[in-house]
Amino acid sequence: MQSGSGAPSADGIWHSLRLLSHPGAEALDVLDDGVIVVQDGSVAWTGLGSDLPSRYAALPRHDGGGALATPGLVDCHTHLVYGGQRANEFAMRLAGASYEEVARAGGGIVSTVRATRDASEDELFASSARRLQTLLAEGVCAIEVKSGYGLALEHERKQLRVARRLADAFGVTVKTTFLGAHALPPEYTGRSAEYIRMVCEIMLPALAREGLVDAVDVFCEKIAFSLDETEQVFRAAQALGLPVKLHAEQLSDMDGAALAARYGALSCDHIEHLSAKGIEAMRQAGTVAVLLPGAFYTLRDTQVPPISALRQAGVPMAVSTDHNPGTSPALSLLLMVNMACTLFRLTVPEAVAGVTQHAARALGLQHSHGAIIVGQAANFVLWNLQDPAELAYWFGQRPARTIVRQGKIRIIDSTEAS
Ligand code: DI6
Ligand code: FE
Numbered sequence: 409m410q411s412g413s414g415a416p417s418a419d420g421i422w423h424s425l426r427l428l429s430h431p432g433a434e435a436l437d438v439l440d441d442g443v444i445v446v447q448d449g450s451v452a453w454t455g456l457g458s459d460l461p462s463r464y465a466a467l468p469r470h471d472g473g474g475a476l477a478t479p480g481l482v483d484c485h486t487h488l489v490y491g492g493q494r495a496n497e498f499a500m501r502l503a504g505a506s507y508e509e510v511a512r513a514g515g516g517i518v519s520t521v522r523a524t525r526d527a528s529e530d531e532l533f534a535s536s537a538r539r540l541q542t543l544l545a546e547g548v549c550a551i552e553v554k555s556g557y558g559l560a561l562e563h564e565r566k567q568l569r570v571a572r573r574l575a576d577a578f579g580v581t582v583k584t585t586f587l588g589a590h591a592l593p594p595e596y597t598g599r600s601a602e603y604i605r606m607v608c609e610i611m612l613p614a615l616a617r618e619g620l621v622d623a624v625d626v627f628c629e630k631i632a633f634s635l636d637e638t639e640q641v642f643r644a645a646q647a648l649g650l651p652v653k654l655h656a657e658q659l660s661d662m663d664g665a666a667l668a669a670r671y672g673a674l675s676c677d678h679i680e681h682l683s684a685k686g687i688e689a690m691r692q693a694g695t696v697a698v699l700l701p702g703a704f705y706t707l708r709d710t711q712v713p714p715i716s717a718l719r720q721a722g723v724p725m726a727v728s729t730d731h732n733p734g735t736s737p738a739l740s741l742l743l744m745v746n747m748a749c750t751l752f753r754l755t756v757p758e759a760v761a762g763v764t765q766h767a768a769r770a771l772g773l774q775h776s777h778g779a780i781i782v783g784q785a786a787n788f789v790l791w792n793l794q795d796p797a798e799l800a801y802w803f804g805q806r807p808a809r810t811i812v813r814q815g816k817i818r819i820i821d822s823t824e825a826s
Contacts, residue, residue, distance in 0.1 A: 415579065415816035418446045418786055420468035423457050425477040428796055429780040433761040436796040442477065446786045449815020454780055472790055475809055479779050480549025480787035482767035483741050485677050485698050487732035489536045489567045490557045492523030494733045507707055507735065511631050517591040520733050524557040524567065532570045539731065540574055542739040545819060547808040549787035550777045551580060554625060556587030561611050564588055568620035579814045583771045585653065586615055589626040589633050589641050604637045608644035616648045623674060627655040628664035635662055642671045651772060657681040669693035675770040678703065680711040687714065691721045696770040698726045699762065701747035702736035715752050726770045727762035746803045756800045786815045
């Protein structure tokens, strides 16, 4: 695995590809004899080999050998930067405790807050970098990273700074999301209103001023923040010109999705308990539904998100790891693709669009990521797979053969490199 600076340039003609340049939720249309031309790290041209314009003829050639090629994957919901781990809670849940019970017993998010506050920025960078590398090796080229385990200005800043450093160090697109309203920190017990005021008036404006915030999220839930508190945070985000997203209707229907849609949310995430009203509001607002099967699986949830209603309404569905130490210690986006099909009954094209085009849209990156787009930085993956359905079918494989990220060649599977 190569990090940011030293990786070789991907410039040249990538030919003999079976090219899936724009994964659509309806069908995965593969172009045989596909070509991607990369110049100065960007996609200069893409299409059929027989149509390749002669002006590119002198560029170096990279033989795809008939490999399936897709856009780089996008993991649009993660809590990647945190201290410690919570394997003890896994055992508690196996013994019968619910997520809410674990949280009420002083575990849960707040225990990760302690470990995150105790960690230095460099320690957080080192532990997050290891996790990021695992995701990147599978073909992730853009990732969202949330704060929300600091819950105090200096510690939220530390998390977001680590996210920015990861982007530079690994040459990967990172979108940062401020999730100061993730849980009530222990020092604010019984003073939720005061904490939210601090989030809106102090933390968010300061971090936004420092250029650390690309979007704002809230955990709207009975064990977290109310609808009213959520709206206060959204208003503060709006005043700063920042887009919002929401952890909505994961454990109960809080009517959060409709509120988020009113604020033009990029996405509503989890949404197991999403109502018909919420779906209609999301449809009207163009809000993406982000499905998180890793959390559903870990919590042994039984309430499946309303997939067929979302499909019928034409709400774009994305799929993500929700990587976090409590409810989704998942470091494989392709496993989430498989689970989205098996547990949520997504079709294969829906699940693949869910980690490419629709995931990009959930981050406001649809004009640069999630498809192979002329004029944008080259982010694509060549796979050791025949059929695009294999992206959803296998689990536990590392099928990426070659990864081009930000115009550079990041890995070449040693069995394929010659
Ligand atoms: N929903 C989740 O699934 C995670 N955060 C959230 O708002 C859980 C975070 C944790 O348990 O640490
Ligand atoms: Fe989450």
